[in-house]
Amino acid sequence: MNVQFADRYFARTVFVIATTTILLAFAEGIAELFGRSLLAYTYSPGRLLEIAATLLIFVIVQLLRQIREELSSARSNDE
Secondary structure (H helix, E strand, O other): OOHHHHHHHHHHHHHHHHHHHHHHHHHHHHHHHOOOOOOOOOOOHHHHHHHHHHHHHHHHHHHHHHHHHHHHHHHHHHO
């Protein structure tokens, strides 16, 4: 298994986790409007959004790294 293969699946997996966390934050916010909680008040919706944003930063860094590698390999092939 090469590193690029692992990098792509890492980014996709973290993106799915972040998206799920965002959806859970919205569902928790709606549940709190009705006086209920999906997570037994463990995490507030704002905290869930913070966690999702942190995960998305890792995804963005990973994607930028992949773009940089593609551009550097394209430059080396042109020369």
